[in-house]
Amino acid sequence: MMATMGWAQALSTAEPVMAFDDIVLEVECLRVLRGGEPVHLAPIEFLMLASLIEAPGHVWTRARLVERVWGHGAQIGKRTVDVHVARLRKALCQADKHYPIRTIRGVGYSLG
Template sequence: MSAQKPCVLLVEDEPAQREILRYNLNAEGYEVVMAENGDDALLMVDEVMPDLILLDWMLPGVSGIEICRQVKSRKETRPIPVIMLSARSEELDRVRGLETGADDYVVKPFSVSELMARVRTQLRRTRPAAVGQQLTFDDIILDGESHRVTRAGEPIKLGPTEFRLLTTLMEKPGRVWSREQLLDRVWGRDVYVDTRTVDVHVGRLRKALCKVGGDDPLRTVRGTGYSLG
């Protein structure tokens, strides 16, 4: 899996539909992990911590509505956007899905291109740099499209790993990331890297950011990991 790609958890029990959605999500540049039933989906939410969940309402075992309710009831998973997919087209069903916490509700059959647009809209909110948007924190500006970083108007030269690391931290200022979480997000889940490598690259990022002046914006949380601000 490539680092920094937005990760979509696709929960769909129908094989043909699942394959169509997987193909189109991959074509959009997303990393896709899949679950065929509600029980597996709940396990994968904790294991993967996806950037977005595409969730079918009718599933074997735990229903999509119950998965959505559990995801949105927990502080650590509440920010994950959930797009509910359902053959239920009645207004009452839409309202129920949205009141359970779904961020969007798409009725089957749907246009795949429209669904991909809805996915992009949700990710624009939670992973802005991954879809080419600009991030700002204090006097630091990161342009996800041009891959340029400036601080107080001065350009900052970063290697690819430091750029991905800063992107992750800037997308969620104030969040404390463990070393393991940073390894997953920055290096990718299929790459084995020692957690001490994170410390080395954080040190390089710190040095680059402070080289142009200003306070150190990175915070080390002892026994846990790192945070921006």
């Protein structure tokens, strides 16, 4: 099992509270709310959401997400990022795959 980079390092530049539409990420208490309701995320999905919500509209390549979430030089499977994005979408109860997390075919993912 691959260890993620330290929480402090991964979230060191993050704002204490980040929001996009009805999604609120409270970094200091590691809490996510959607529409005011708590969303339970695994550490990997929390770090992915933090990356995506930090720069809405920015397209994150799979390689950049791997570096950000697992750390520089991490050796993970090619589809691992896709699996975790699918879990994140499910946790956010996202029925429409185009919102809020968009797939940029052949490139990566974007929020919004």
